[in-house]
Amino acid sequence: MDALPRRLEIAVQRFEEHQGVKRWPGPSDPLDSLMLTLLSQNTNDKLRDQAYEQLRRRFASWDEVLAAPGDEVQKAIKGAGLSHQKAARMQDILVWIRERFGRLNLDSLSGMDDDAVIGLLTARKGIGIKTAAVVLMVALGRDLCPVDTHVHRLAQRLGWVPPGLSAEKTFWALRPHVPSGEGYNLHMNLLQFGRTICLARKPQCAVCFLYTECLYPDKAVRKAEMEGRI
Template sequence: MTDPAGRQNEAQRIRQIVARLARAQPASRKVRRDPLDELILTILSQSTSDANCYRGWEALRAKYPDWEAALAAPPGEVEETIRPAGLSKQKSATILGVLSRLRNEQGSPTLDQIQTLDDSEAVEYLTGFKGVGVKTAACVLCFALGRDVIPVDTHVHRIALRLGLVPENASAVRTHEILNEIVPPELRYELHVLLIGHGRSVCTARKPRCGECDLADCCPKVGIHTGGR
């Protein structure tokens, strides 16, 4: 556990990181979605590009007027519908598993019930679905419920490691735990969005553009000398 003085220093450093990155990136408006929509969209986003994810999402919503209709679809139809998002067999199984369990438990496919849960309870409930991990659950809390949590995707994880915000061997799950402890609540959404943008354009997995980085003078560049993460 970080001592109070150390935590204050960490918070100040994070505020500086946010301020610097915000100068280089346009402001992002927080979008609120239905919790179940957000969960399914995030499942589609796993291991694919944003463009392919949204192609799969738009095809899914165009095909089915509601989630009950998706559950009633012939075998293999949902898989074929979301093929543009990649890993369609795995993702369709996860989506249909979520919808089926919700209908059995709630009478219809809905996640409205998690709005009354606190953050830890909601994460525990969501990760109880096969194929739903901590990052996916955190996206639902952040983007659907408006909770002050920071989802840790591959960009956030990589940059947190390089900046030394977390130990060099920290897993994505451990990084989630640490960042949600040290990042001031009001900055978690903004930091998440800024790190994703920074990871895509500057602090890339391979050949990071350190010469163009707004954080270059305060970044220990952990792991970059070995090819980065």
């Protein structure tokens, strides 16, 4: 077996042992998922969710969001940060969706394969591969592992991809090697791991269950610091 598939299988096994199996909760509306993911850019999940809930309370439908003055949409999502930019992007994408599909609905994506959906969505300014992959995974249950900030950092520290490889190229490099049926499970476990153990700053190397698989150059120093040996 090649090194990368073996490393990914080891990671899936360790995650399940230490963090449990993450199961896809079932289908959801792909347009809702797209808008929620757009709000997530440059913010955390709590602020994203709060802004999304406020937006849905303020406007009864995506048609109302599209018809609303931009500053009203900005007010509704201000908690997520970059509200001016995000409001304009969301309304621009809603215009495109209505023009492309005749209504504000993305249910037809379920009849398209993954590459076709990624190509369609990413052709629109403001929608990147991570956002498209999240919509596919979360809303439609596709077997993908989107690469966000956490997944990107961990993929490099664990030696899955070369240092300096972009998040977009990391997605394409990992995609064919993610164990079949494990895309959601791997992605969600990587998020948990990146938020609790393999932090961007001061990773918790002394308690890391992937320590032996990690290529992070400072891991021995971090482990010694945490154990009080230096």
